[in-house]
Amino acid sequence: MYKTVLVTGATSGIGLALVHDLCRRGYRVYATGRSQEALTALQAETDCLGSTADLTDPTQAVALYAAAEAALGQVDVLINNAGANHRKALLADTTLEEFELQYALNLRAPYLLGREALKAMVPRGHGYIINVVSTCALRHPSPMGIYATMKSGLASLSQVMMKEGQPHGLKVSTLYPGGVDTPFRSEAKPYYMLPDSVATTIATLLTLPPDVIVHEMTFRPPFELE
């Protein structure tokens, strides 16, 4: 049913594992991140297409979607996965620049890509948008306040995408992963979920029957109770 996938944040962590998993399953994948070196390595290891883009730049975000459509013919699945928390700090110690950077990457970019996807997918009556949020959007942790706020905004945006897309045959899923052991944070967390495990979990969504739509999915490593 779905043949082509655009994965953002594909040069590291969950997205990198996802591209490997999806390519092994036979999907045609368009991968993106900022690092040309990491993207070149990924393309040497898989048969994915791709290009670099800094998603904090709205022009690059919109152009990326067009590039993926041109390369794949059409994007069946958009996986809004790119994201970052740039620093842990109490709100009183944060800056406007940090707020705007978190907004640009974690909320504005998925909005722009999702908007482009809805414009293309709704007339086709076919497509799937998966938004990678975080359990931070449910827990509101104070030292990651701006990140959690933007992820909460993304969760809300994702629900709106569902309401606007589903009547036209689209699926939209809002994902709330708990801890994943990726370069997202500087220290290793071996008791967190493996990126490969998370990739398999996300890729499995694409194989569900057409009459089953996962609106929201929260999944955590065994030690996390909430």
Ligand SMILES: NC(=O)c1ccc[n+]([C@@H]2O[C@H](COP(=O)([O-])OP(=O)(O)OC[C@H]3O[C@@H](n4cnc5c(N)ncnc54)[C@H](OP(=O)(O)O)[C@@H]3O)[C@@H](O)[C@H]2O)c1
């Ligand atoms: N790890 C966790 O515990 C966890 C838990 C819940 C949710 N998440 C979410 O899962 C998603 C993936 O995270 P991860 O753990 O895989 O982190 P990661 O290993 O740090 O990967 C982040 C990805 O986002 C890309 N990215 C960062 N800034 C970008 C920018 N300005 N423009 C374009 N791409 C950019 C990075 O590529 P470049 O560096 O090449 O630009 C990289 O491919 C994120 O949305 C994160 O919030 C993570």
